[in-house]
Amino acid sequence: MNTYVTEPEDAQQTGLPHPPPRPHRRWLRWAALGASLAVLAAGGAAWFLYNRLDGNIRTDTEAVEQLRRFERERPAAVVHEAKNILLIGSDDRSGDNGRYGRDSGTQRSDTTILLHLSADRSSATGVSIPRDLMVDIPECSRPDGTAAGPLFAQFNWAYEMGGAACTIRTVENLTGIRVDHHLIVDFTGFEKLVDAVGGVEVCLAEPVNDPEAHLVLDAGPQRLDGEQALGYVRARKGIGDGSDTQRMERQQEFLTTMLSQVRDDGLLTDPAELYRVLDAVTSSLTADPGLDSLSELYDLISGVRGIPEDRVRFMTAPRQPYTYDPNRDELVQPDADLLFEALREDRPVPEEGRRPSGSPSAGPLTGPSAGAGVPASDTGTEAPEPGGSPTGSPTGSPSPGESADDTAGSLCG
Structure with a gap:
């Protein structure tokens, strides 16, 4: 029994080769190195x-x-x-x-x-x-x-x-x-952000053609990419009554929709998608x-x-x-x-x-x-801009006898 226990030492002294390392030990070493x-x-x-x-x-x-x-x-x-x-x-x-x-x-x-x-x-x-x-x-x-x-x-x-x-x-x-x-x-940062979230869905009551905003859109529901979205929130001519009131309403509605979309689509929980959004946001910020x-x-x-x-x-x-x-x-x-x-x-x-005094429904x-x-x-409706129509519809002017909600509803369901 004692001879068996001391055999490796005797083998070393006699110049005999060491026994090969066990395979599982070698695997553990490589696994540890790979994990590190x-x-x-x-x-x-x-x-x-x-x-x-x-x-x-x-x-x-x-x-x-x-x-x-x-x-x-x-x-x-x-x-x-x-x-x-x-x-x-x-x-x-x-x-x-x-x-x-x-x-x-x-x-x-x-x-x-x-x-x-x-x-x-x-x-x-x-x-x-x-x-x-x-x-x-x-x-x-x-x-x-x-x-x-x-x-x-x-x-x-x-x-x-x-x-x-x-x-x-x-x-x-x-x-x-x-x-x-x-x-x-x-501007560029806003475009990148919209593209990073995969575009934003909007619905238009009527077609839009505003060369100054580089914007041409059909009526109805659609998903806007970054460049289209920028034109959409900045446009004043060729959409609605051309007032700054409607432009600000479109901006507010667009931001609300985009924030809801980001939350609902789970973009903030997907690491790859989150990085794209963060890269777009941070590159546009001062x-x-x-x-x-x-x-x-x-x-x-x-x-x-x-x-x-x-x-x-x-x-x-x-x-x-x-x-x-x-x-x-x-x-x-x-x-x-x-x-x-x-x-x-x-x-x-x-x-x-x-x-505000002078609005169509002034009073309590x-x-x-x-x-x-x-x-x-x-x-609701606000006092119209001079030469314009009431600003209740942020996406277009309805035809006579038809409300903006009816027009948008028929197109957007």
Whole structure:
């Protein structure tokens, strides 16, 4: 027995060969090595993808410096846990955006939405600010460092004069609401996002032909790709009555539909699809330092993804044709102040009020958002733009004796 136990040692001493290693031990070594390499590769790939997405986001340090200079003039936050984020759609025509028109060396905000997230993250309210709204624009610094303003002009001039910082200060002066963060999205980025989610379904009550928006669409239900979607949300001619009212309603409805589609299609739970969406989003964003990283955007999204769809509302600041120029807008008071006060104090947006004076049904109302703005999903008829028709149909004008809902319903089922 002792001789058997010491046989390997004796064999070594006598120069005999070692017994071959057992096959299962060799397999375990290779499996462990393969698993280690797989973990390293996965970790390296994840690190690479994360850094690529994180690096896509541009930081708007210039706006931060401008806002810091005017800190004493800015309103204080009333409810600190609530967040107010200004979403700006840039009308910049440089670079890849040049195909949408000539670049004159300036840019304007084509779309501006003030997004309010309640302190308990149980609701979200987006308020569109009309680009033709007449407002007081404060003194701002131009990109070349020279001063501009103050002046009384249409709202989208603020972005042309002084970029995001000037737009933020104009919104704060208008609403009394402290803007905590801002995000800027350009034309190309919007296209990429729509394409990344596989297009967005819409239904048109009548055909659309708007050469300026590069948009030709048939009536009825269809799925728009990125370029078509951009034309759809920007078009004013060749669709509906051509008013900015309908354009903003289309934007609000389109965003609501796209958000619902992303949630229903499970794009946020599929890693490959999620990466495509994140790549499209981050490559189109310019953000302040508080939202210029993936981790910060994730914290924001994770805090709002549980909000029920019926607690997410989009509306337009209550306004009417400007007294001295019917092609411009002015706020309807006290409706606008009531809306801004509710958001500022993180209270529910008023559900009851009065229609703007001069509207077809002026007087006390009990319908959703009367007097506080017009939600995209609850829009009735508003005062028509000069030379236009009531803006109850966001997708086209019905024929005589037929409502917009009937027209759309017959096409879209």
